[in-house]
Amino acid sequence: MRTPTIVVGTDGAASGNEAVRWAAREAVRRDLTLQVVHVLDWDGGTSALAEFAGNNFALARELADIVAAAGVATAHDAAPEVEAEPLTLVGRPAARLLAAAERAELLVVGTHRRNRLAGLIFGSVSRRVARHAPCPVRVVEGSPNGDSVVTRRSIRGGT
Numbered sequence: 001m002r003t004p005t006i007v008v009g010t011d012g013a014a015s016g017n018e019a020v021r022w023a024a025r026e027a028v029r030r031d032l033t034l035q036v037v038h039v040l041d042w043d044g045g046t047s048a049l050a051e052f053a054g055n056n057f058a059l060a061r062e063l064a065d066i067v068a069a070a071g072v073a074t075a076h077d078a079a080p081e082v083e084a085e086p087l088t089l090v091g092r093p094a095a096r097l098l099a100a101a102e103r104a105e106l107l108v109v110g111t112h113r114r115n116r117l118a119g120l121i122f123g124s125v126s127r128r129v130a131r132h133a134p135c136p137v138r139v140v141e142g143s144p145n146g147d148s149v150v151t152r153r154s155i156r157g158g159t
Contacts, residue, residue, distance in 0.1 A: 006104060006107075009125070010071040010074075010110070020036060036068055036075060068086035071086060104135050106136050
């Protein structure tokens with residue numbers, strides 16, 4: 001049995017924030033709680049956050065917690081009545097989002113707009129979660145300048 005939750009992944013970028021806003025409104029519409037997930041991709045210090053944190057895991061984790069908390073604030077800005085909680089996980093983003101969505105009603109992720117002629121519509125994380133998710137997935141595409149939602153795609157029976 002699934003818990004009444006929507007899981008949304010965010011990296012703090014414009015497309016991730018668009019996904020959070022969409023997920024917050026959807027959670028209110030469905031009367032579900034929202035779990036805002038940020039995954040710290042700590043792989044021995046080669047990620048951008050690791051480099052920014054000077055390869056200091058404790059600092060990187062603190063920054064990752066801030067990204068997740070900022071996602072909750074973004075959710076409340078979009079839908080003040082939403083019940084939202086932050087969650088920071090460590091590992092590969094696609095794998096950790098899939099695990100977080102194991103009992104979710106819906107998984108929402110953002111993606112940067114890609115060149116449609118090349119067939120690169122989704123980024124690697126959104127593509128992986130769409131293929132392997134245990135629940136419906138909504139991919140929210142950001143515009144080329146990152147300031148608005150262009151399209152929304154439902155995958156695997158999503159709404």
